[in-house]
Amino acid sequence: MSAEKPPVAIRITRPYQSEDELLARELDTISRTGVVLVGAQPRPEGVILRFELALASGAALLRGEGRVIGYKAAAVGHEPGLAVRFTRLDSKSKSLVDRVTALREARRSVPPPAPSVPPPAPTPPPLPEVPIAPTSSAEVLPVSSQPAMDRDAILARLRERAARIDQGRMSEIFAAGAARRNRG
Numbered sequence: 165m166s167a168e169k170p171p172v173a174i175r176i177t178r179p180y181q182s183e184d185e186l187l188a189r190e191l192d193t194i195s196r197t198g199v200v201l202v203g204a205q206p207r208p209e210g211v212i213l214r215f216e217l218a219l220a221s222g223a224a225l226l227r228g229e230g231r232v233i234g235y236k237a238a239a240v241g242h243e244p245g246l247a248v249r250f251t252r253l254d255s256k257s258k259s260l261v262d263r264v265t266a267l268r269e270a271r272r273s274v275p276p277p278a279p280s281v282p283p284p285a286p287t288p289p290p291l292p293e294v295p296i297a298p299t300s301s302a303e304v305l306p307v308s309s310q311p312a313m314d315r316d317a318i319l320a321r322l323r324e325r326a327a328r329i330d331q332g333r334m335s336e337i338f339a340a341g342a343a344r345r346n347r348g
Contacts, residue, residue, distance in 0.1 A: 171229060173214040176201045180219055183260070187267065190240055194264045197249055198233065199226060204246035206235040213248060226260055228253035292341045 180186040193200040201215060209232050217226040230248035239245025253261065 171212040171214045172207070173216075174201070174204055175216045175218060176203050177218045177220060177222070178202065181221065182219065183225055186219065186225065187264065191264060191267060193240060193245065194226070194261065196261060196265050198230060198247060199250070200236060200239045200245040200247050202240045202243050202245040204244075206244075207232045207246060209233060212251070213246075215248060224256075226253075226257045228257050292337060292344070 178186055178190070180189065187194075190202060193202055199215075199217065201217065204215075207213065211232045212229065213232060214229050215227070216224050218224045228250055229252040230250045232246060233249050234247040236245045236247060239247075250261075
């Protein structure tokens with residue numbers, strides 16, 4: 165007749181002064197079905213453990229029994245942890261697990277913050293108006309009544325109009341625009 169080994173017992177002390185501080189920093193290590201014992205040494209999967217998670221003051225927060233399901237090299241920050249699935253918990257520990265579950269639900273129900281909207285781009289200053297006197301009334305047709313032209317025809321027409329513009333007047337317009345830019 166072989167005697168069954170008693171469960172291994174471990175106590176993990178975390179550097180926090182209160183339950184609230186532990187939950188604020190390590191909420192994700194406790195779930196409804198298990199715990200990651202941050203700072204615990206590796207154990208083989210399937211091993212039954214009796215565990216106690218305590219505060220720096222020595223006050224026990226979570227006490228129970230569970231089966232090792234894995235080891236995490238970086239459970240919280242760079243600290244390793246032993247993942248344990250609960251098989252038994254005392255009543256105080258069950259209350260803590262219920263509180264963790266409620267905190268998680270509350271965290272899920274809070275909508276994520278709205279993305280920040282970048283400020284609108286500054287409006288560029290208006291371009292100076294350049295009066296171009298048409299050579300004939302036929303050239304000043306509303307856009308909708310002009311026949312459709314291809315790109316080359318439009319460019320040729322623009323080149324013709326540019327050639328008819330008085331160069332002295334163009335120099336005045338450009339000088340006035342430069343003076344406005346230098347003042348503002």
